[in-house]
Amino acid sequence: MYKLNHAEFFDNNKVINVLPRLPQEPFPEHCHDFHELVLVKSGCGIHVCDGRAIHVSRGSVIYLKDEDVHCFDHMDNLCLTNVLFMPDEFHSSPHLTSLLTESCRSDSGQMMVCPQIQQQAELLLTQIHDENDRQDAYSSLMVETLFSQLAVLLWRDRQLNKKYRSEEQDNLINLINYINENYQNELNWSELSDSFNIPLRTLNRKLQEHTGLTPNNYLGRVRLCHASYLLSHSQDAVTDIAFSCGFNDSNYFSSKFHQAFNVTPMQYRKRYRNS
Numbered sequence: 001m002y003k004l005n006h007a008e009f010f011d012n013n014k015v016i017n018v019l020p021r022l023p024q025e026p027f028p029e030h031c032h033d034f035h036e037l038v039l040v041k042s043g044c045g046i047h048v049c050d051g052r053a054i055h056v057s058r059g060s061v062i063y064l065k066d067e068d069v070h071c072f073d074h075m076d077n078l079c080l081t082n083v084l085f086m087p088d089e090f091h092s093s094p095h096l097t098s099l100l101t102e103s104c105r106s107d108s109g110q111m112m113v114c115p116q117i118q119q120q121a122e123l124l125l126t127q128i129h130d131e132n133d134r135q136d137a138y139s140s141l142m143v144e145t146l147f148s149q150l151a152v153l154l155w156r157d158r159q160l161n162k163k164y165r166s167e168e169q170d171n172l173i174n175l176i177n178y179i180n181e182n183y184q185n186e187l188n189w190s191e192l193s194d195s196f197n198i199p200l201r202t203l204n205r206k207l208q209e210h211t212g213l214t215p216n217n218y219l220g221r222v223r224l225c226h227a228s229y230l231l232s233h234s235q236d237a238v239t240d241i242a243f244s245c246g247f248n249d250s251n252y253f254s255s256k257f258h259q260a261f262n263v264t265p266m267q268y269r270k271r272y273r274n275s
Helices: 096-104 113-136 140-165 167-181 187-193 200-211 215-233 238-245 248-261 265-273
Strands: 002-004 016-021 031-032 035-049 054-059 060-064 068-085
Touching: 016 113, 016 140, 031 068, 031 167, 031 200, 035 096, 035 113, 035 215, 054 215, 060 096, 068 113, 068 140, 068 238, 096 140, 113 140, 167 200, 167 215, 200 215, 215 238, 215 248, 215 265, 238 248, 238 265, 248 265
Parallel strands: 002 031
Antiparallel strands: 016 068, 035 054, 035 060, 035 068
């Protein structure tokens, strides 16, 4: 496993570095001695961190601390921005780490932002990137100030998100949250269309635009991702995990899991329990 060192990514006394990945290239599982904020611009993929897999797509925000072991897999034109930073070196913003933790570290492994917040975040990242190139007497202070604005923006979106969304966007986010929380059940898309006030054809189109997957494929990926967590963080039998995640056949589950992660469920368990 690779461990990335800050000396490879921070020069000229920088403490924050913005690295667009358009698209993200395959890279082995790794950790690093700095922190990282990942903002997904478009496309989709699977992000695996310390044995837990999650589906990421447009609007996903992930906060990785030093020593978190992670990688991206099954990338479909996954475009993102990596924001690398060393919080211990900040001069004017000592509370940024706790602020980002409160905003971005959740049970789901990520936060989702609406298009308006994503646009504001991308503008701030562009300003940070440009300011890093200036390197005058106050450029480092400006970089920290802009990064602080980004952290507050994400915190406010987490706490006050309805303020920034249209009713249509709010219904879609609520639907996605419902799928994420009820993945183990049989879901009827027509009933969900009525419940969340989204016409069925619009539901299919919007969910695919947002996640990069059809509704059924997204539900299947959510189930597999939850299974990955149980495999690496519980003693439950594979058959029990399959049924608890919504699969009616353990052999079918094992086949789909191998297709998604290129290893069997037991190989996945052994890999991350020994890591």
